[in-house]
Amino acid sequence: MAKRFPGAVITSLLAVAMISAPAARIAAQGAPPPPKNPPPPGWIDPRHPPKEDSSWRPSLTPDGQPNIAGAWAQASDIITYSIEDPEEERAEHIAISGQRAMVGRPIVDPPDGKIPYQPWAAKYAAFLHREHLSPSRLEYLDPVSRGFQDGVPRINYQGALQIQQFPGTVLITYDYHHSFRVIPLDGRPHIGGAIKLWMGDSRGHWEGNTLVVDVANHNDQTWIQIVGGFHSDAFHVVERWTPASPDHIVYIATIDDANVYSRPWTLRVDFRRQKVEEQWESAVWEGNKTPEIVSGDAKK
Amino acid sequence: MRIAIIVGLAVLVAVPRVAAQQPPSAHPDFSGIWQAMNSAAWDIQDHQARKGVPAGIGVVEGNEIPYQPSALAKKRENFEKREAADPETKCYLPGVPRLMYMPYPFQIFQAADQITMLFEYVHATRFISTNGSRHPPGHIDWWMGDSRGHWEGNTLVVDVVDFNDETWFDRAGNFHSDALHLVERFTLLDADHLNYEVTVEDPKVFTRPWRMSMILYRHKERNAQLLEYECYGFDNEFHVTPPK
Numbered sequence: 001m002a003k004r005f006p007g008a009v010i011t012s013l014l015a016v017a018m019i020s021a022p023a024a025r026i027a028a029q030g031a032p033p034p035p036k037n038p039p040p041p042g043w044i045d046p047r048h049p050p051k052e053d054s055s056w057r058p059s060l061t062p063d064g065q066p067n068i069a070g071a072w073a074q075a076s077d078i079i080t081y082s083i084e085d086p087e088e089e090r091a092e093h094i095a096i097s098g099q100r101a102m103v104g105r106p107i108v109d110p111p112d113g114k115i116p117y118q119p120w121a122a123k124y125a126a127f128l129h130r131e132h133l134s135p136s137r138l139e140y141l142d143p144v145s146r147g148f149q150d151g152v153p154r155i156n157y158q159g160a161l162q163i164q165q166f167p168g169t170v171l172i173t174y175d176y177h178h179s180f181r182v183i184p185l186d187g188r189p190h191i192g193g194a195i196k197l198w199m200g201d202s203r204g205h206w207e208g209n210t211l212v213v214d215v216a217n218h219n220d221q222t223w224i225q226i227v228g229g230f231h232s233d234a235f236h237v238v239e240r241w242t243p244a245s246p247d248h249i250v251y252i253a254t255i256d257d258a259n260v261y262s263r264p265w266t267l268r269v270d271f272r273r274q275k276v277e278e279q280w281e282s283a284v285w286e287g288n289k290t291p292e293i294v295s296g297d298a299k300k
Numbered sequence: 301m302r303i304a305i306i307v308g309l310a311v312l313v314a315v316p317r318v319a320a321q322q323p324p325s326a327h328p329d330f331s332g333i334w335q336a337m338n339s340a341a342w343d344i345q346d347h348q349a350r351k352g353v354p355a356g357i358g359v360v361e362g363n364e365i366p367y368q369p370s371a372l373a374k375k376r377e378n379f380e381k382r383e384a385a386d387p388e389t390k391c392y393l394p395g396v397p398r399l400m401y402m403p404y405p406f407q408i409f410q411a412a413d414q415i416t417m418l419f420e421y422v423h424a425t426r427f428i429s430t431n432g433s434r435h436p437p438g439h440i441d442w443w444m445g446d447s448r449g450h451w452e453g454n455t456l457v458v459d460v461v462d463f464n465d466e467t468w469f470d471r472a473g474n475f476h477s478d479a480l481h482l483v484e485r486f487t488l489l490d491a492d493h494l495n496y497e498v499t500v501e502d503p504k505v506f507t508r509p510w511r512m513s514m515i516l517y518r519h520k521e522r523n524a525q526l527l528e529y530e531c532y533g534f535d536n537e538f539h540v541t542p543p544k
Contacts, residue, residue, distance in 0.1 A: 148533060149423065164411060166331070171409055173416065178425040180418050182407065182526060197528050199423075221533075279427055281442045285532050286392045 032113040035103035036087055044075045044248075044270035046106045047113070052244035058209055063167040065185075066209045068243050072271040073160035077104035080144070080158055081226045083267070084114050089227055106157065109266040115229055121260045128228025138291050142226040145294075147285040149179050149198040151222030152215045152237050153253040157269055162279060170204055170211060177284040183213055190216045196233055198222060211241040232259035247273035328454050328488045330408045330415070333519040333526065336401035336496075343472035344512060353471070359401070359512045365474060366507040378473025386471050391531035393424055393443035395467030396460055396482060397498045397512065405519055407526050415449060415456070420526045428458055438462050441478060458484040477504035492518035 032047075044050065058066040079102040082089040087101050094101050107113045117125050131140035144150055150158045159176035170183040183204040190201050201217035215237040223229050240252040249271040256264040339347070339356030346363050349355040367375055378385055388394050394402060404421040413431035418424075428447040435446050441464035449458040460482040468475050485497040494516040501509040 149530065164409060164416065166409055166411075169409075171416065171418075173418075173425065173427075177423075179423060180425060182418065184525070188523065191523075191525070191527070195527065198530055198533065199528065278429065279425075281393075281444055283393055283443050285422070286443060 031111050032085070032105050037101035037103055039077055039103050040100070042075060042272070043077050043103070044272075046076045046078075046104055046268040046270065047108055049250070049268070049270060052248065052250075056245055058243045058246075061165050063165075065165050065170075065206060066211070066243060067165065068170075068211065068241060068249060069163050069165050071160060071162045071274040071276045072249060073274050074104075074157050074269050075272040076106055076157070076268070076270050077102045078106050078157040078269060079104070080150075080154060083107060083157070083225050083229070084227075106267045106269055107265060108268045110263070115224070116262045116265050118260060118262050121230075125228055125230065128230060132227050135294055138294070140228075141291065141294055142228075143221055143223055145226065145290045147288040147290070148221065149177060151198055151218060152181070152200050152202070153239065153255070153267060153269075154222065154224050155179050155181075155199070156239075156251060156253075160274060161271075162276065170213075173279060175279055175282060177282055178279075183211075190214070193217070196220075200235075200237065209243055211239075213239040213241070215239060230260065231257045234259045327410075327451055327456075329410060330456065330486060330488070330494065331410050333405050333407045333524050334494060334516040335405040335519060336403070336514055337517050338401060338514055340401040340512070340514065341398060341403055341470060344470045344474055345472070347472070359514045361511045361513060364510075366510055368505060368507055371475075371505045375473050375475060378468070378475055380473075382471055382473050386468055386473070387466055388468065388471065391422060392466065393422060395443055395463060396426070396445050396447070397484065397500075398467065398469055399424055399426075399444070400484075400496060400498075400516070401514060404529055405524070405526060418526060421529050422531050423528060428456075430456075435459070435461055439478065441465075443467060445480070445482070454487060456484075456486040458482075458486070460484065475505065476500070476502045479504045489515070492520065494518070 058068065061067050061069070079086050079090065081093070083106050086105065087103060090101065105113045107115065110116050115125070128140060132142065135141045138146070144158070149155070155174055155176070159174060161172050161174045164171045168184065168186050170185065172181045172183065174180065179199060181199060181202050183202040185204050185206070187205065188203065190203060195217055196219035197217050198219055198221065200215040202213050202215050204211055204213040206212070218231070218233060218235040220231065220233040220235070224231070235257045238254045242250045244250045251269040251271060253267045254264055255267060338359060339354045340359045342353040343356060344360050345358040345365065347353070347356055347358070383389065399419055399421065402421045404419065406417055406419040409416040413429065415428040415430060417426040417428065424444065426444060426447055428449040430449045430451070432450070433448060435448055438461065440446065440462040442462050443464060443466070445460040446462040447458050447460045449456055451457070463476070463478055463480040465476065465478040479502050481501040483499040487495045489495050495513070496516050497511060497513040499509050499511045500506070
């Protein structure tokens, strides 16, 4: 057997670790507490971001777009495990793995930092949260851990990304799982509603220096976080990518799903410029053993 | 890059490249959505129709593939077991060149220092450096290999190495080892037709290099765009959201 690059294997190890994570879940009330663990150097707190120089303007590409090309990685310390309460929900995982606790809470509205589920949906979310510790059925395991694409917005805090700009198109290629998004800027309508996509259907336009991307046509299979942040196929995301300084993009996603959430909610990610590097192969499905491990087959 | 700890971005290794945005006018512009119109994904050689497989005139020049004797036996065995043994049936990244003639569209974006190819099939990608960089120190086992391109006149020449031995050329069991070395040549015939040739070399499997050639056609539909074929997304267990 030839050697494989380890993307999927590490994802699988994550899944193993998360089986024994705790079920602690803090009831939504008021603003979340400040981080208990030390944030990394240069952390941009999504909830208390620094003020940028509002007079700064990005350069323009030859076809007149604000230039946001380059390599970017989130500086918000968000982990896909949980965007609602990363420290508590991952505490046992951290204790086992020795990994650093990540502290970013990207949900800036509602103020409590929690996904505003409708009552019935909150019950199902709580069920999925309990299940993620040791799923009774494979479909209750995080879809990314099963080898599927992240969907939007999760892919934006799953790993680093690169933006290329072409006349009429913004292209985002992601380090993780060779995911990509082609974002046309020509005003074309979304594809027909019968077509559902793992990564949604993106349509962009510029409002001043902000790239506004309407993302529709999502399927109902992706999760916003490993602990079970679900949505229906009425999921709708409006992204606002605003260059705030030469090395900083502010990303605001407004998320709605009238079938599942009680109100639209907003998530913020701050991206910091990285050195542009080649994006090497990130095969995920090819070596993914997570479902077998979780279902116990790997032990047989 | 701290997310890397969690999601396995250890696959990423730093090699600088210069960002750029516009194709230089000195080179032909391959930007657009393309697709092969042949049955090479089922069989790269001459074949009559089989159930579920369209007949096809082969894309192998001279139609013969110069297998070493033991490799020819392996190819025949692969053919017999193809319905289960073809790695494509497991939805793995199908490798190069097979991905170039899978029956799905792909899109080319062209910058001065890199050509990006995005594929509808399993959302595969190819990043082809055209900045004069060399293959990384190898050997590396990649499904899609490592592609380095340069221009020879109006032809984009891409050298591809660093493959694993787990992909096939087609459903008919034509295979290679990890010593596979490809030289691809992309040349515009006119605005909407791209001539694609690939020379195949693999001293562990073939007695000499051999070549395939075919035409790639531009999608002209005004609303053409890549959709998704998430091959492994059809028969796995899905979670079902309970009704309200």
